[in-house]
Amino acid sequence: MIAGRQEKIRAELEAGTGAAIGMAVDQSGIRTGLRLWFDDLDDRHGPVVEMKPFGMRGYRVTLGFGKFAGEVIRQIQAAGPDDVGLARALVNSIEETVDLDLSGQPRSDWVIDSGAFRITATARGLVADPDEAVTLVSRDIVVPLMAAMAELIGYDVIVEEEAEEAAYEGAILVSTVRRRERNPRNRLLCIRLHGERCQCCGFEPKSFYGEIGGIIEVHHLEALSLLDTPRPYDPATDLVPLCPNCHRAVHTRRPVPFSLEDVRKHMRTSGWKGGSE
Incomplete structure (x- = not known):
């Protein structure tokens, strides 16, 4: 299910973040999942999202950082107030029905204080259709989480002025x-x-x-x-x-x-x- 939706997920992520996305199918557990990262940073030097089925009709999305993400974390910690405000607003736009844990911090005032920072989002009671559930989770949880990280890192789209x-x-x-x-x-x-x-x-x-x-x-x-x-x-x-x-x-x-x-x-x-x- 997840494997077959990779290109649609990638397209939504790249449109929402303004950055190229790398991904790989994760078959390390009983159920197939998906790992996603910013392509230019790879899965060791930046934020990484893991998306896996959870329970009967749920998904769990975890955002963490690679083992060598120290430089990117320092860059995130130096982000300006506007970038921080937009990143927090993106995360806060995830529906209240989703169980969101930001390393024990509040939705509206979280900070990435170290490489141990994690965001875990658990969605339950999703639609029965597996393909539709994957689409909803990627659009409503994965995209805003990765977009928040893109804002803090500083990905920018250069547009030629008229x-x-x-x-x-x-x-x-x-x-x-x-x-x-x-x-x-x-x-x-x-x-x-x-x-x-x-x-x-x-x-x-x-x-x-x-x-x-x-x-x-x-x-x-x-x-x-x-x-x-x-x-x-x-x-x-x-x-x-x-x-x-x-x-x-x-x-x-x-x-x-x-x-x-x-x-x-x-x-x-x-x-x-x-x-x-």
């Missing part, structure tokens, strides 16, 4: 915002918290396009480049999902984007009657 974004003063700061918006972990958490329904017009691409409709985008309600003084970044409240059209409309005004209500007013003026308030 030429028009550099046409005014302050473009360097705007570039930073655009890269943050496209951080795959931001997108993952935003969708886990708010779903894939546009918070401006109410359109849900996947309900219209099916599997190819994973095109929802992530928007900062307050552009980071416009802050007079730094403030704590709360990924749970500072991000909203927008469809590509509404996201583009919001950013047609520069340097201060339109608010969501501004865009809704323009839409109502043109005869639009639906949407998300």
Whole structure:
């Protein structure tokens, strides 16, 4: 079951973490499991996830560190407050029905204090269909755990800026915002918290396009480049999902984007009657 779902699991992990994923089938026990790690670190120098069936209709997911992961752990411990906040929010987005043990620490305030740090997530009472259960566990537990580690380690996706974004003063700061918006972990958490329904017009691409409709985008309600003084970044409240059209409309005004209500007013003026308030 797990072995046959490897490529789907890998695709979801790479989309959610922004990093290449290595994996291997684990047949060391009575029941077949799966080991996953960041490909460039291998399973000795970074975090490793083990995913195994547990009981009649459950799975146990364990995240730990390889024997030679000291350098990566030090890098994680040096992560900035924004990265730590996003990592904690990703882990905290795992449903309360999942028994989550973070080395005895609370969900909202855990720290990786040594190589002995472990996260153990136990999901029980899953759907009877084995393939569907594997998909649910990988999407709802493994992906946010690995995404949290990717954020702390500092995996980044470099996106080339559109030429028009550099046409005014302050473009360097705007570039930073655009890269943050496209951080795959931001997108993952935003969708886990708010779903894939546009918070401006109410359109849900996947309900219209099916599997190819994973095109929802992530928007900062307050552009980071416009802050007079730094403030704590709360990924749970500072991000909203927008469809590509509404996201583009919001950013047609520069340097201060339109608010969501501004865009809704323009839409109502043109005869639009639906949407998300």
